[in-house]
Amino acid sequence: MFPKPSSLLLIPSTMKNPIHLATPPLPCSIIVYFLILPSLFTHTNSKIQNHLERGSSLYVEDDSAFLISPDTSFTCGFHEIGKNAYGFGIWFTHSKNRTVVWMANRDRPVNGKGSKISLLGDGAMVLTDVDRSIAWETNTSNTDVVSAELLNSGNLVLKNPQGKILWQSFDLPTDTLLPSQTLTKGKKLLSGLRNGSFASGYFNLYFGSDNVLRLIYDGPEISSSYWPNPDLDVYTAGRTNYNSSRFAFLDDMGRFYSSDRLQFNASDMGFGVKRRLKLDYDGNMRIYSLNNLTGEWSISWVAVTQQCNVHGLCGRNGVCVYAPEATCSCPPGYEVIDPRDWNQGCKPKFNRSCSDSQEVKFVELLNTDFYGFDLNFTRPISFNACRDICLMDCHCEAFNYRITGEGFCFAKSALFNGFHTTNFPGRIYLKLPGNVKVPEQIFFNRSNSICSAEAEVEVGSTSLYDTKEKRARWVYLYSFATAIGVVEILFFAIGWLFFRSHGLPDTVEAGYRMISSQFRRFSYGELKKATKKFTEELGRGSSGVVYKGVLTDERAVAVKRLGDAFQGEGEFWAEVSTIGKINHMNLVRMWGFCSEGRRRLLVYEYVENSSLDKHLFAENFLQWKERFKVAIGTAKALAYLHHECLEWVIHCDVKPENILLDTDFEPKVADFGLAKLAQRGSPGPALTRVRGTKGYMAPEWALNLPITAKVDVYSYGVVILEMVRGIRLSNWVVEDDKEEEAELTRFVRAVKTKNQNEEESSWLEEVVDPRLGGQFSKSQAATLVRVGLSCIEEDRNKRLTMDSVVQLLVECEDA
Structure with a gap:
């Protein structure tokens, strides 16, 4: 019996291997075979096969096992990526050395013998290795997929009998974006690991939570955004984070458009040129244009003109x-x-x-x-x-x-x-x-x-590393x-003793002590003695109880005894040592820790004026100048945690009780990093367990959505609106036997109504804390209200980022 015509995988005459036809098993069919053979080859030369039918397979050993787009621009099949290692991918047919634009199993190559890609009877496309293990598969099981086709655009699609696309490779890009392929929310380009390697690297192109298209280095130790220029704000960089959608694409003329207003063109803009946008292994993004005569590529646009500006390179x-x-x-x-x-x-x-x-x-x-x-x-x-x-x-x-x-x-x-x-x-x-x-x-x-x-370098070639x-x-x-170094250390020590003996102010002496101290591990006995057996309690929360203590060097400290959730000594030590490196003037400084058996304690600097709630909701309340100082300082601390520190940290419990005030009423955010510590040893992904305080928690906690830094933005928004109003907006109230309603909801509704019907100068007087007696900056109050309302948007994509908040507040700091 002859092979079914639909299962014959035909390639252009330029391919090196001819098409192999199965030998008919029955002698009586030999005559028929030779009668139809000429017409079969005629059909081959006139039409190129671009689809794979349900129930068919491509085998890695078969050099003719390819799908070809109708215009022959793209080829899909097995591509050798190492010694006896293959990937199933798509490449430009007429480019030199097969320029790959997509690969299904870039991080799990299959064997050069016995591997195959199959369109199964249940509609799923499955790549199996020699041991029949599944290296990759589509999510189309139990569907009516009937064929896999390679389109002229370079898109591999799975279709049902009506021609509707049920799956496409364009939805799962690797490191390349082709013309007409869109990059949207949830999609990203991921670079190769190194030159000549198809394995996943560390550079990403994606839409951030602020709706801006970004390049970021996401390595094993750090993450750092570098495009657009991190030294510029979004608007100075020519972008906007105020848009309702996230999409970007390169069109057939070589023009690139993005919803954040990013636009650029290839230098050879126009029709008739094959192009691709690629995130290269070196972290730079480039548009390449194909020379049809030579099959070589030329660079027609580059994202980062100074290569050393790529972070993590x-x-x-x-x-x-x-x-x-x-x-x-x-x-x-x-x-x-x-x-x-x-x-x-x-x-x-x-x-x-x-x-x-x-x-x-x-x-x-x-x-x-x-x-x-x-x-x-x-x-x-x-x-x-x-x-x-x-x-x-x-x-x-x-x-x-x-x-x-x-x-x-x-x-x-x-x-x-x-x-x-x-x-x-x-x-x-x-x-x-x-x-x-x-x-x-x-x-x-x-x-x-x-x-x-x-x-073009051979994998493993030493020519890359020529030291001549x-x-x-x-x-x-x-x-x-x-x-000289030793002398200066001695000189510094003598100077410190001299200043101490002459009665320097406590703040200066504490500064010298902080500089000379180092983050260290305390014994439980030391902390028990320092706190007088944990007698003077400063406060308590969901994570533990805080006690005041005095170390042997006379430093006043706050010692937090953590609950049972913080387990795993090795993991605890690793995370605490990282958190101990975080240092910002608006973050409470961690000086050390204790981990003995099940005992987990953290040692912080002691902050004199207690927490914000004690000065905001009490009779001895903060004046406007101090409130605005607290708003800016807290924003700077959170922006540092989210965008600048060694590891991105989400606080997860921003509230007035966790904002401490020093002698000058400068804010210091406490309890940062506890969410990171608590997640260790717990099953499932990071931050799956609900944290935070009712009234300050973002909606995504209740909706079981992925937790991002935007939960801190929401909590911060509640806090600054409370500072404006002077009361707990996080409380719930019942009025006239009606359903329970949050003070925050009532406040927001009232502000929006007044903003629509009254002049700003008049309604501000009504919403700002009446205890201030009108002694406040109207421009600063208006800014805090606008920022606060933006921060508590139910849709987290509409919320500001903390670095944007800092910029807005700093601009009116002297108003």
Whole structure:
């Protein structure tokens, strides 16, 4: 019996292998076979097969096992991605070396023998390995799918008998966006791991929760957004986060449109050119145009013009330099972990220690910086004072000092996203042990150039790592010799003793103590003694009870005894050590922890003026100036947690009780990171367990939606509206025996009604806390109300981000 015509997989005559037809099993059919053979080949040359019928399969061993689009632009089938390893993908037929645009099993290749892709009888398309295990499958089981087709657009689709598409590869992009393919909410492009690799990497293109199309490095240790420029706000970058949908696409002319108002064009804009938008392994996004004559690609647009602005490009401790192309290097005292994979970065050649006996020196690198991970930012400050801040902080790995005359000082808790460029007006000073030998002039330990994204290189080839190329040099001077460093440490200590003996104010002395202290592990006995057996209770909440204590060095501390939910000593230590590195002036500083058996305690700085609720809802209430200061400081703390700190942290319980006030009524947010600690050891994904306080909890908690930073935005909105009104809007009330209603709902309804019917100046007087007697800034109050209402939108996509809130409040700070 002959094979069914629909199951014959035909390819253009340009393919290297002919079509194989099965030998008829019955001798009587031989005559018939030779009679129809000429007509069969005629049919092959006149029509190319672009579909796979239900019940049919493609086998990896069959070199003719392909689907071809009707216009022959695209081919779909098995593609070799390593030694005896194959992926099922789609590529440009006429490009040089098969340019792949989509791959089903990029992270789980199948064997070169015995693997197959099948359109099963139940409608599912399934990729099976040699051991019959499923490497990939569609979600079309129990449907009436009858065929798989490859369209001229490069889209692989599954259709029912009526021609309706029930599944398409365009909905599951890998690293490439083709013309007419849309990128929407829930979809993303994910780069390859390295040049020539199809495995998933760390760079993403996606729509953020603020509706802005972003490029982000999401590595194993950090996440960092770098496009649009993080130094610019959304509007300055030419985008908008006020749009009701999230979609982006590249059209056939080479024009790109996005719902956040991003638009750009390919340099060869016009019809008739095959193009693709690709997120390359180096984190940059480019439009490529195909030369039909040579099959080569040329770059017709690029997202990041300065490649070293791509975050995470060279891994931890790595530095990106232009030599003249973007190149990864290790700074003095560090060495590359794997020259074939710069995602792993560089490792120190020394053991970092907090021991007072370890000598320390700083090595100066000109025109070099590491983006983010600032322990603190200070200005104006002298160079020596900046150096001393890093010197006395165990977590400081380097500091940056700007040479612009403004005295900018940035102490760094981690070295990611390093770059070296002559345009940068500053220097980084690496903190190294005094015994680390560094020559006065060294060369870059350079890798391959990382800009030529489409270079055709054999996987595993050592040509990528040729060390005979011209090398750039690090030019730097020693800032301090070891002897000078020791002398200065002694000088600092003598000065501290001198100031202490002359009765410095408590705040200054506490500052010196904080700088000289380090995050550490306490014993349970130490904390029991410090708190006088946990006698003076400061407060309690769902996570535990807080007690006041005094350490042996006379520091007043707040000791939080956690509940039973915080288990797993190893995980607890790992998370606490990370949270301990987080440092912001508006966050309560964590000084240490205790983990003994089932006992879990956290040690925080003691904040004198208790919590916001004690000063907002009491008779001795805050005046307007202090309220607005608290609103800005709290917003800055949350923005830091969400966007800047070493690991993105969602607070999950923002409320007045967790906003503490120091002697100057500067706010300090407490209990951040507890949600991260509590999720450890619990089954299921992160933040699945409901946290927070009734009245401040975002609707998504009750709706069982994924929890994002927008839950903090909602809670913050409730808090600032309470600061405006001066009462608990989170309370529930019953009026005239009607159904229970939240004060917040009544307040919002009243404000919206008054805003529609009255002038702003008149209704503000009615909604602002009457205890203030009209003594408040109308522009600031109006801004707080508008921001608060935006923050508590039921649709989280309409809520502001915390960095946007900070910008809006800072703009009217002096009003």
